[in-house]
Amino acid sequence: MRTVWLNGEFVPETEAKVPIFDRALLFGQGVYEVTPVLDGHFCNWPHHAARLERSKATARIADDTDWPTVLNELIERNSLAEGRIYLQITGGAPADRDFLSPAEPVSPTRFAFTQQAALIANPMAETGMRVMLQPDGRWAIRSAKTTQLLYAVLAKEAAREAGYDDAWLVENGVITEATSANAHIIDARGVLVSHPVDHGVLPGVTRLSVIDLAREIGIEVEERPFTPAELLAAREAFISSAGALVMPVVSVDGAPIGNGGPGVQTAELRRRYIARLSAR
Numbered sequence: 704m705r706t707v708w709l710n711g712e713f714v715p716e717t718e719a720k721v722p723i724f725d726r727a728l729l730f731g732q733g734v735y736e737v738t739p740v741l742d743g744h745f746c747n748w749p750h751h752a753a754r755l756e757r758s759k760a761t762a763r764i765a766d767d768t769d770w771p772t773v774l775n776e777l778i779e780r781n782s783l784a785e786g787r788i789y790l791q792i793t794g795g796a797p798a799d800r801d802f803l804s805p806a807e808p809v810s811p812t813r814f815a816f817t818q819q820a821a822l823i824a825n826p827m828a829e830t831g832m833r834v835m836l837q838p839d840g841r842w843a844i845r846s847a848k849t850t851q852l853l854y855a856v857l858a859k860e861a862a863r864e865a866g867y868d869d870a871w872l873v874e875n876g877v878i879t880e881a882t883s884a885n886a887h888i889i890d891a892r893g894v895l896v897s898h899p900v901d902h903g904v905l906p907g908v909t910r911l912s913v914i915d916l917a918r919e920i921g922i923e924v925e926e927r928p929f930t931p932a933e934l935l936a937a938r939e940a941f942i943s944s945a946g947a948l949v950m951p952v953v954s955v956d957g958a959p960i961g962n963g964g965p966g967v968q969t970a971e972l973r974r975r976y977i978a979r980l981s982a983r
Contacts, residue, residue, distance in 0.1 A: 706780045707816040708773050713780060716816065725812050726794030730802070733793040733812075733850040734758035737945045738774075738908075739822055739980065740786050745774050746980045747945075750908040754848060759792065761847035763804065766792045766811045773815055783817045787946055790815040791850070822948055823977055831953030831965045832868040832942070836931055837861060839872035839879050846902045855882040869942075871955065877928035879903050884944035885910040886952075888929055888937035889922070889968055896933070899926040909943040909976070916975045922968065931955075939966025941973075948980075949973035 705716045727733030736755050738745045748771060759766060774788050795809035841854045858870040859882050871886050872879045879898060880886045885907040887897045895917045900906040914924050934940060940952040940960045949972050951965035960966075 705816060706777065707814060708777050709814045710810075710812065713776070719814065721793075721812055721814075722796035724798070724800060725796040726804075727791070727812065727850055728793075729800055730794070731849065731851045732762055732764070733791055734762050734764060734848055735789060735791040735850060736848060737787050737789050739945050739948065740778060740783055740788055740817070741822065741977075741980050743778055743784050745778065745788050747908045747912070748774075750911060754906060754908065755790075755792075758847040758849060761844060762794070762849055764792055764794055764811055765808070766813060768792070768813055770815075777815055777817055781817045783819060785822055786820040787818045787822075788815065789818065793850075820946070822946075825947070825950070827868070827947075827950060828970075828973060829965065831951040833866075833954045833957075834869050834871050834881070834952055835862050835865055835867040835956050836873050836878075837870040839874035841872070844902060845879075845905055846900070848905060852883075858882045871934070871952075873931060874903070877930055878934060879928075880905065881942045881944075884942035884947055884950075887913070887941050887943065888934055889939040889966060890929075890933060890937050892923075893938065893968075894923045894925055895968075896925050896927060896929045898928050907943055909945060909948065912976055912979065913943045913949060913972055916972055916979070920971065920975070934960070937961065939969050941966070941969040949976050 706713050707716045707719050709719045736751045738751050793812040795811045797805040797809050837858045842851050862870040869881055871881050889895050898904050917924050938961045942950050951969045
């Protein structure tokens with residue numbers, strides 16, 4: 704049985720309880736982070752910590768938890784070698800439901816847990832993902848990593864029901880991102896094109912490293928929106944996220960991307976990203 708961390712205590716997962724008046728449960732006032740774990744170590748923490756601070760400020764949540772200490776002990780207690788570690792902070796649990804935060808601040812609810820997963824030997828890295836396009840119906844503040852994830856859930860469910868692995872979201876004629884990952888193409892010129900970080904997309908931590916690695920190996924990068932037509936005409940496409948690392952996309956709405964298989968440059972970026980994480 705997993706050990707989880709809840710409000711300062713390490714407890715069995717079956718004993719962790721959150722009050723019904725918690726503001727994340729009632730209003731979605733919660734923020735979170737997910738980091739990959741390789742060789743028993745969580746990765747990219749400075750970038751995750753910086754994004755967490757921005758998310759907390761957006762959601763008006765105050766917290767000063769020493770997360771690295773918590774995460775390290777949680778990984779050790781669960782003997783996690785490879786997978787993910789998730790943390791969440793909410794607006795806390797006042798005495799009753801009210802849209803307005805209480806005049807007297809309440810303590811935030813804080814918890815974290817580990818998940819075992821094969822990040823490196825993921826079969827989808829060899830086959831690639833098949834995605835569909837969906838209208839982007841999410842709320843406007845996407846740059847904060849909040850628990851407002853209903854539309855992502857619905858889009859993932861629609862993709863599964865249609866026989867796809869995921870959905871890429873389209874707004875005002877351009878692709879914003881995948882349901883829970885940043886979306887990228889390598890266009891016909893060999894240029895990596897990625898939606899700029901703004902309120903329309905999440906500033907992905909993995910995305911930062913991928914763009915940096917691409918430039919290291921001589922791939923030109925353009926941070927700009929791209930259209931579904933550009934996706935269909937691209938040489939390669941891929942997603943980046945803490946859970947998937949770098950994952951090739953081989954088709955959209957049934958039409959192949961490039962030659963219909965994982966791209967060479969995508970595979971190289973994935974290899975180099977894993978090497979970078981493993982070296983730390």
